[in-house]
Amino acid sequence: AQSVTQLGSHVSVSEGALVLLRCNYSSSVPPYLFWYVQYPNQGLQLLLKYTTGATLVKGINGFEAEFKKSETSFHLTKPSAHMSDAAEYFCAVSVQEAGGTSYGKLTFGQGTILTVHP
Amino acid sequence: IAGITQAPTSQILAAGRRMTLRCTQDMRHNAMYWYRQDLGLGLRLIHYSNTAGTTGKGEVPDGYSVSRANTDDFPLTLASAVPSQTSVYFCASSADRNTEAFFGQGTRLTVV
Numbered sequence: 001a002q003s004v005t006q007l008g009s010h011v012s013v014s015e016g017a018l019v020l021l022r023c024n025y026s027s028s029v030p031p032y033l034f035w036y037v038q039y040p041n042q043g044l045q046l047l048l049k050y051t052t053g054a055t056l057v058k059g060i061n062g063f064e065a066e067f068k069k070s071e072t073s074f075h076l077t078k079p080s081a082h083m084s085d086a087a088e089y090f091c092a093v094s095v096q097e098a099g100g101t102s103y104g105k106l107t108f109g110q111g112t113i114l115t116v117h118p
Numbered sequence: 119i120a121g122i123t124q125a126p127t128s129q130i131l132a133a134g135r136r137m138t139l140r141c142t143q144d145m146r147h148n149a150m151y152w153y154r155q156d157l158g159l160g161l162r163l164i165h166y167s168n169t170a171g172t173t174g175k176g177e178v179p180d181g182y183s184v185s186r187a188n189t190d191d192f193p194l195t196l197a198s199a200v201p202s203q204t205s206v207y208f209c210a211s212s213a214d215r216n217t218e219a220f221f222g223q224g225t226r227l228t229v230v
Contacts, residue, residue, distance in 0.1 A: 004160075009158070036221075041223075041224075042223060042224075043122075043208055043210075043221035043222050043223050043224055044161075044208070044210075044221040045221070046218050046219070049218070090160055090161065092160075092161075095163075102149070102166075102168075102212075102215045102216075103212055103215065103216055103217055103218060103219055104149050104150075104151050104166065104210055104211070104212040104215070104219035105151065105163060105166055105176070106161070106163065106219070107163075107177075108160035108161040108162070109160050110158055110159060110160045111158075111160050
């Protein structure tokens with residue numbers, strides 16, 4: 001079975017500072033990994049995903065993440081935080097099953113709330 | 119605007135009552151999913167459907183049932199609600215197994 005751990009339920013940064021949200025996963029097979037963002041009272045929106053190929057993946061709104069197999073990590077970064085980045089962020093791993101991988105059947109981490117100060 | 123519509127947006131329900139959360143998508147996606155979101159636990163998969171006419175159990179299916187009579191609709195039913203089912207419920211869909219999942223706006227359910 002897969003699992004995801006997000007280190008830090010709350011992260012606070014200043015506007016313009018580096019954003020680093022940590023995610024570690026556990027999977028017995030090569031994982032497909034995702035980062036979603038949730039703005040208040042809204043659904044989830046996909047930021048980026050890693051399936052195969054290049055381990056550094058770029059997403060929307062200037063975010064990127066690097067898959068590190070040796071560290072079982074998929075940390076999310078953004079060089080310069082904007083006020084509009086304040087939201088909750090979820091790391092997720094796709095569930096492996098007999099028929100293959102489903103992008104919609106996900107195991108989520110606990111979430112990290114990002115606060116951006118002026 | 120194409121997407122996923124969930125109804126109601128919020129509901130307060132007496133324990134023991136039956137409740138159906140509605141989910142409709144107009145993107146002609148094959149796969150649909152129901153998740154519940156609880157503080158500190160992230161989202162957990164309740165049930166899913168890979169295509170119309172088929173359903174499957176997720177991580178936390180007990181107390182919930184689903185049906186998938188057609189491509190567009192995927193209702194979630196609580197046969198006899200209990201307070202532990204107080205949560206925010208999200209419906210999602212994806213074109214097929216290997217494409218991005220899109221989420222609805224959620225239904226906030228409180229069972230008292």
